[in-house]
Amino acid sequence: MSIFERYLSLWIALAMVAGIALGNVAPGLINAIAAAEVASVNLVVAVLIWAMVYPMMVGVDPGSLRDVARQPRGLLITLVVNWLIKPFTMAALAVLFFQHVFAPWIPAEDAMQYIAGLILLGAAPCTAMVFVWSQLTRGDATYTLLQVSVNDLIMVVAFAPIVAFLLGVTDITVPWSTLVLSVLLFIALPLAAGLVTRRSLGTQTKIESFQARVKPYSVVGLIVTVMILFGLQGQVIVAKPFIIVLIAVPIILQSYSIFVIAYAAAFAMKVPHRIAAPCALIGTSNFFELAVAVAISLFGLNSGAALATVVGVLVEVPVMLTLVAFANRTRARFAP
Numbered sequence: 125m126s127i128f129e130r131y132l133s134l135w136i137a138l139a140m141v142a143g144i145a146l147g148n149v150a151p152g153l154i155n156a157i158a159a160a161e162v163a164s165v166n167l168v169v170a171v172l173i174w175a176m177v178y179p180m181m182v183g184v185d186p187g188s189l190r191d192v193a194r195q196p197r198g199l200l201i202t203l204v205v206n207w208l209i210k211p212f213t214m215a216a217l218a219v220l221f222f223q224h225v226f227a228p229w230i231p232a233e234d235a236m237q238y239i240a241g242l243i244l245l246g247a248a249p250c251t252a253m254v255f256v257w258s259q260l261t262r263g264d265a266t267y268t269l270l271q272v273s274v275n276d277l278i279m280v281v282a283f284a285p286i287v288a289f290l291l292g293v294t295d296i297t298v299p300w301s302t303l304v305l306s307v308l309l310f311i312a313l314p315l316a317a318g319l320v321t322r323r324s325l326g327t328q329t330k331i332e333s334f335q336a337r338v339k340p341y342s343v344v345g346l347i348v349t350v351m352i353l354f355g356l357q358g359q360v361i362v363a364k365p366f367i368i369v370l371i372a373v374p375i376i377l378q379s380y381s382i383f384v385i386a387y388a389a390a391f392a393m394k395v396p397h398r399i400a401a402p403c404a405l406i407g408t409s410n411f412f413e414l415a416v417a418v419a420i421s422l423f424g425l426n427s428g429a430a431l432a433t434v435v436g437v438l439v440e441v442p443v444m445l446t447l448v449a450f451a452n453r454t455r456a457r458f459a460p
Contacts, residue, residue, distance in 0.1 A: 136438050139347045143354030144362065154355035158425045166420055169352065173310055173417040175345030179338045180251045181318025182331065184273045195267060198390065198399040202271045205386045205407035206249040207282060213381065214246025215239070215290045217374040226370050234428050236296055238371055241432025243290045244419050246378065247283055249275050250409030254402060257409065260448045261401035262455075268402045275406070279414075280312050287418070310417040346437070349416060353434050356426035371435040379443045383408040387451070390458075397458035401451040409444055412437045 147154050160167045222235040230238070251272055258268040284307045325331045386407045390400035415433040423429040 135343070135347055136350055136434075139350040140354045140434075140438070143351035146351060147355035151355075154352065157352055158356060166425060169349060169417070169420050169425065170309065172345040172349045172352075174314060175341045176349070177310060177314045177342075177414065177417070178317060179335055179342045181276070181314045182321050182335055182338075183255070183269070184251075184276050184315060184318055185269055185322065186273065186319065195395065195399050197393045198267065198395050198403045199271060199274065201386055201389050201393070201395070202403050202406055203274070203278070205382060205389075205404075206275060207278060207286070209385065210249070210378075210382050210407055211243070211247040211286050211290060214374070214378050215243050215294065217378050218242035218246075219294060221370070221374045230367070230370070236294070237423065237428025238432045239294055240291060240296050240423060241415070241419050241427075241429035242371075242374060242436075243287060243294070244415040244422075244429065245375065245410045245412065245433055245436045247286050247290070248279070248411035248414045250406050251276060251411045251414075254406040254409055257405040257444055257448055258402035261405070261451045262398060263402035264396075264398040267399050268406070271402065271406055276311075276315060279411075280307070280315065283307055283311065283414075305421070307418075309421075310414055350434055350437065353416075353420075353425060353430050367431075368435055368438075371432050372439050375436050375439055376443055379408050379440075380447075383447050394459050396460070397451075397455045400458060401448075401455075404451070405444065405447060408447060409440060410436055412440065 157168045158166065218239040222230060222238050223232075227235065254272060255265070255268060257263075258265060284304055321334070322331055325334055383404050386404035387400065390403050395403065412433060415436065416430065419427065419429040419433045
């Protein structure tokens with residue numbers, strides 16, 4: 125892992141602190157950024173989100189789809205967990221905690237915002253960091269690429285309907301036009317741009333070299349986005365710092381539960397560990413860049429939904445590293 129990936133939670137925490145400070149020192153700057161909107165899309169954040177998402181989409185290889193027939197059980201588990209289980213369990217946990225368990229401490233309107241943010245997290249399976257988790261567990265890199273490529277293609281058509289359904293079930297108004305625009309802007313177009321870039325670069329060596337050059341922009345985009353979000357949320361957080369902890373509770377519970385489901389299924393179906401570990405980790409991790417982008421588009425920069433997606437970024441790395449360690453310790457239990 126690079127230093128940015130290893131200490132991602134630290135950088136995010138520092139960006140949160142810097143954002144809160146900036147919001148108090150220069151509120152006019154933060155408000156000006158928040159006001160730069162066209163068709164419910166914040167222009168500044170849109171550029172930052174593209175900086176995050178585009179380098180990941182360059183890694184999507186349509187050619188890997190030829191390997192679908194190889195170890196189909198691993199791909200089956202990935203698809204079932206990511207699209208038939210994970211979004212719905214995340215929505216259920218969000219409702220359980222914010223409409224019932226935490227209800228005495230959180231206003232109902234704020235609770236609905238946090239639920240919306242968690243739904244967006246749950247509906248977006250990991251695209252980039254899963255390659256790191258796969259490498260740390262000695263996973264099959266080619267098969268991991270296959271899983272990510274299939275997930276991203278499904279995401280283009282499935283993300284918006286699933287999000288709209290779950291938001292509607294939880295009585296949150298769904299601005300369909302904004303949701304569809306977000307999918308086009310932050311999934312379909314970056315994916316198309318990534319595919320064009322891969323084709324123009326040609327060889328895998330050139331593709332990997334290009335990704336290495338543009339990857340730092342992804343980290344910078346994430347950190348600056350977090351600073352802007354926390355600049356707008358600064359007063360709420362200072363007044364109620366425990367809200368971060370409350371939002372983290374269902375995210376952490378969801379992460380460990382999804383890993384157990386996928387990892388146990390892979391073990392029961394005798395999937396080799398080099399495929400089973402990434403198979404479980406890709407469902408556990410989130411495409412938080414997309415979740416942040418859509419939360420901002422649907423509910424605004426200073427919304428509780430946007431705050432919830434950023435908390436997902438904060439807790440992801442330490443949680444995933446504990447699961448990587450567990451997967452490595454249990455490798456010998458899987459069939460060769």
